[in-house]
Amino acid sequence: MAKDTYKRLRMVADLRMQNLPAAALPEGYHWQSWRPMLTERHAQVKWHSFRNDLDGRVFGCLSRPEGCLSLVREIAAQRTFCANATWLVVYQPEPNWPPVDVGTIQGILRSGGCGAVQNVGVVPEHRGAGLGRALMLKAMAGFRLDGMSATSLEVTARNIPAVKLYESLGFTVRQTLYRVAETGEALSKSDMDQLEHRDDPFWP
């Protein structure tokens, strides 16, 4: 049972700060705003971003193209889907260069004025260039445009690149959750106390 559990952090950032930095992309990259016809493109980038990473191993659906497609469809079908916080980053350094999708983020509006980030992802070949930060800032600006006063997300505790990115943007940990890998269900305190964590690859 212990092998099927992992530790997640719920992180929150205040959006009421006056100077949210502008979301700037490096040269050669541009933004693509949300349209339903981009569903498959978001799903493909999500899959390329997650399939060989920690969260792809934790969440089976993120390691499969069809799982990513269902996920993006589910997110976009929600009544509170936030188009202003949903963006693709496309790489096209020259006009005659075939455009390549390299980053994705989606958002949902939650009650209490909190915009929830859904799985920011950058494909491995384009990491370390500031795209993850730019995607987060773009989504945060979109949530603010839609009247949200905070942004929240959930991240696997051992996903150090992601945790560092969020911390650098002012996110702080509000809650620690222990989830069952198969179902995503959160464990109660008594369930957790009964677990043996030593052999769990996702347990810090």
Ligand SMILES: CC(C)(COP(=O)(O)OP(=O)(O)OC[C@H]1O[C@@H](n2cnc3c(N)ncnc32)[C@H](O)[C@@H]1OP(=O)(O)O)[C@@H](O)C(=O)NCCC(=O)NCCS
């Ligand atoms: C997390 C992720 C989106 C970061 O994207 P990225 O484009 O490489 O990030 P950036 O270049 O914008 O880096 C911004 C900050 O993130 C942190 N960071 C990024 N990669 C890091 C790494 N390998 N180790 C430590 N910190 C890292 C740093 O604080 C960095 O700021 P710095 O460059 O000033 O040091 C990317 O690694 C990814 O897609 N991972 C797989 C999918 C995933 O786990 N998504 C998060 C789900 S919650």
